Amino acid sequence: xxxxxxxxxxxxxxxxxxxxxxxxxxxxxxxxxxxxxxxxxxxxxxxxxxxxxxxxxxxxxxxxxxxxxxxxxxxxxxxxxxxxxxxxxxxxxxxxxxxxxxxxxxxxxxxxxxxxxxxxxxxxxxxxxxxxxxxxxxxxxxxxxxxxxxxxxxxxxxxxxxxxxxxxxxxxxxxxxxxxxxxxxxxxxxxxxxxxxxxxxxxxxxxxxxxxxxxxxxxxxxxxxxxxxxxxxxxxxxxxxxxxxxxxxxxxxxxxxxxxxxxxxxxxxxxxxxxxxxxxxxxxxxxxxxxxxxxxxxxxxxxxxxxxxxxxxxxxxxxxxxxxxxxxxxxxxxxxxxxxxxxxxxxxxxxxxxxxxxxxxxxxxxxxxxxxxxxxxxxxxxxxxxxxxxxxxxxxxxxxxxxxxxxxxxxxxxxxxxxx
Amino acid sequence: xxxxxxxxxxxxxxxxxxxxxxxxxxxxxxxxxxxxxxxxxxxxxxxxxxxxxxxxxxxxxxxxxxxxxxxxxxxxxxxxxxxxxxxxxxxxxxxxxxxxxxxxxxxxxxxxxxxxxxxxxxxxxxxxxxxxxxxxxxxxxxxxxxxxxxxxxxxxxxxxxxxxxxxxxxxxxxxxxxxxxxxxxxxxxxxxxxxxxxxxxxxxxxxxxxxxxxxxxxxxxxxx
Ligand SMILES: Nc1ncnc2c1ncn2[C@@H]1O[C@H](COP(=O)(O)OP(=O)(O)OP(=O)(O)O)[C@@H](O)[C@H]1O
Ligand SMILES: [Mg+2]
Numbered sequence: 001x002x003x004x005x006x007x008x009x010x011x012x013x014x015x016x017x018x019x020x021x022x023x024x025x026x027x028x029x030x031x032x033x034x035x036x037x038x039x040x041x042x043x044x045x046x047x048x049x050x051x052x053x054x055x056x057x058x059x060x061x062x063x064x065x066x067x068x069x070x071x072x073x074x075x076x077x078x079x080x081x082x083x084x085x086x087x088x089x090x091x092x093x094x095x096x097x098x099x100x101x102x103x104x105x106x107x108x109x110x111x112x113x114x115x116x117x118x119x120x121x122x123x124x125x126x127x128x129x130x131x132x133x134x135x136x137x138x139x140x141x142x143x144x145x146x147x148x149x150x151x152x153x154x155x156x157x158x159x160x161x162x163x164x165x166x167x168x169x170x171x172x173x174x175x176x177x178x179x180x181x182x183x184x185x186x187x188x189x190x191x192x193x194x195x196x197x198x199x200x201x202x203x204x205x206x207x208x209x210x211x212x213x214x215x216x217x218x219x220x221x222x223x224x225x226x227x228x229x230x231x232x233x234x235x236x237x238x239x240x241x242x243x244x245x246x247x248x249x250x251x252x253x254x255x256x257x258x259x260x261x262x263x264x265x266x267x268x269x270x271x272x273x274x275x276x277x278x279x280x281x282x283x284x285x286x287x288x289x290x291x292x293x294x295x296x297x298x299x300x301x302x303x304x305x306x307x308x309x310x311x312x313x314x315x316x317x318x319x320x321x322x323x324x325x326x327x328x329x330x331x332x333x334x335x336x337x338x339x340x341x342x343x344x345x346x347x348x349x350x351x352x353x354x355x356x357x358x359x360x361x362x363x364x365x366x367x368x369x370x371x372x373x374x375x376x377x378x379x380x381x382x383x384x385x386x387x388x389x390x391x392x393x394x395x396x397x398x399x400x401x402x403x404x405x406x407x408x409x410x411x412x413x414x415x416x417x418x419x420x
Numbered sequence: 421x422x423x424x425x426x427x428x429x430x431x432x433x434x435x436x437x438x439x440x441x442x443x444x445x446x447x448x449x450x451x452x453x454x455x456x457x458x459x460x461x462x463x464x465x466x467x468x469x470x471x472x473x474x475x476x477x478x479x480x481x482x483x484x485x486x487x488x489x490x491x492x493x494x495x496x497x498x499x500x501x502x503x504x505x506x507x508x509x510x511x512x513x514x515x516x517x518x519x520x521x522x523x524x525x526x527x528x529x530x531x532x533x534x535x536x537x538x539x540x541x542x543x544x545x546x547x548x549x550x551x552x553x554x555x556x557x558x559x560x561x562x563x564x565x566x567x568x569x570x571x572x573x574x575x576x577x578x579x580x581x582x583x584x585x586x587x588x589x590x591x592x593x594x595x596x597x598x599x600x601x602x603x604x605x606x607x608x609x610x611x612x613x614x615x616x617x618x619x620x621x622x623x624x625x626x627x628x629x630x631x632x633x634x635x636x637x638x639x640x641x642x643x644x
Contacts, residue, residue: 010519315515318476320504320532322497412477
């Protein structure tokens with residue numbers, strides 16, 4: 001193995017131009033591929049506080065229609081509807097109410113600082129489903145929410161802005177649109193890319209102060225499918241409709257709830273059944289093109305590199321190397337080069353994506369012009385695995401044909417070939 | 421029984437316009453332990469013949485028998501293993517692998533033999549380099565060696581696997597006369613002391629005279 005590396009580095013030094021171009025080409029290919037993938041993945045990849053994205057589903061909106069009449073009505077769930085439709089579903093571990101929309105409001109701190117904050121209303125179960133990091137104080141409790149107490153959990157930037165530091169904030173009062181809230185705790189800042197949970201101040205969502213519950217979030221047990229929940233929810237709709245005076249109250253129209261992360265990352269309307277995005281062929285096509293095009297170039301380059309030292313492969317054959325081993329050696333050698341290029345590419349991609357937040361301005365409804373994705377998201381093993389996968393594909397695409405050609409060349413032709 | 425048996429060997433190269441007959445019905449037996457030289461004008465088919473004996477090339481017609489096997493119909497893998505165990509090659513322009521050190525170049529044939537462990541490989545490579553007097557160049561790369569040294573390394577590589585036959589195509593062609601003599605002396609010693617069969621193509625009458633038998637070629641045929 002050590003020898004293999006020595007040889008590869010010798011070859012790299014001997015042909016600095018080809019090596020340079022190969023590395024640059026590989027790095028560029030992996031860079032583009034990864035930036036593209038990251039832009040796609042940010043909508044569905046789990047990251048704190050939405051670390052359980054693949055197990056969280058949302059009950060959102062309800063539509064009521066009056067059969068035979070033109071009348072219909074749709075919008076947020078109220079607390080009763082939320083409980084009757086989504087409460088105690090089989091396969092659900094936890095449930096909470098939360099407002100799907102964040103608001104922008106004026107807040108005034110003790111020193112008179114006025115500043116706009118993004119607020120989101122949530123109940124106490126919210127803190128159990130989403131993995132926020134508490135850095136001071138505590139979350140507000142179910143009792144506090146039910147009693148309609150004016151309490152709030154704020155993020156650390158807001159804590160610094162209004163109170164100087166996170167440690168200072170708990171117990172202090174914060175004026176939000178004219179109401180005085182007591183801060184119970186401070187959490188680490190949340191990226192606006194966490195579209196379902198982003199906020200700077202979290203306010204209690206309770207029957208006392210709010211008419212609607214907004215949405216519900218369901219944390220389902222491992223292995224429970226969306227379909228099994230859909231079947232249950234649809235039965236709940238039927239059961240509710242059976243009890244309703246349809247002419248007077250209308251009937252509930254089922255729209256495929258609950259929605260998974262992939263669905264809520266797309267457009268969701270209150271009177272519409274959102275399409276569950278199936279296999280996204282456009283994305284796959286772009287990914288393929290992003291790998292195939294550079295692979296063709298790399299392949300040509302590798303081909304000429306091999307041809308220029310084809311005699312070496314003839315000699316190896318003469319001394320007992322088999323065709324398959326020639327093939328495997330070339331692919332393996334090229335893999336190492338591709339990996340080096342790939343590591344450069346993925347590093348650049350992470351740095352680039354991390355530092356150019358405007359890439360993600362399209363995500364969610366955040367008004368932020370620039371959204372820095374959390375580093376934890378970019379450094380996930382899935383991202384690295386995908387980059388390695390891209391390298392592997394790139395390597396196989398680019399190395400197979402030249403390696404096959406080299407392995408196929410008869411030893412005598414390889415040995416006697418003039419160094420072209 | 422002869423170690424190498426060529427029966428009715430022909431080799432014809434066909435391209436769109438021309439057909440070249442490199443070998444024309446060659447019959448030849450070479451005995452075990454013989455040192456045979458092949459001579460003839462340029463283009464008469466000497467290298468072609470050597471490559472066919474070395475199982476690097478296949479004849480258009482005829483059969484090749486070497487060390488008890490018949491080459492026809494052997495799979496690539498079996499051919500590779502056979503070459504690895506029985507044949508050693510020496511070329512006019514050395515054909516060392518430039519990215520490998522002297523040690524690694526010589527070790528090459530052994531790395532394709534799974535039956536030999538790392539320790540034994542090292543011992544054998546070191547012994548061969550010692551014998552050829554190039555131990556002090558073990559870490560050098562081919563580009564750092566003289567022509568004579570390169571050919572010694574190439575010979576070391578040819579014999580490290582303990583083959584029974586050495587095939588040498590103008591081994592002194594790129595060397596000055598003193599170096600050439602040294603290489604000839606080495607080949608003779610391998611033939612004499614180790615009992616190797618040596619088949620050598622040469623343009624040098626004097627070198628040919630020193631061998632057991634000289635086969636003369638003209639236009640793809642043996643003329644004497
Ligand atoms: N791959 C090939 N395609 C077409 N013709 C070939 C090929 N290889 C060899 N020849 C022809 O076959 C003939 C014999 O070639 P070969 O290399 O065996 O000659 P040689 O006796 O070794 O010559 P030299 O002394 O110059 O090395 C030549 O006419 C050569 O042009
Ligand atoms: Mg020749």
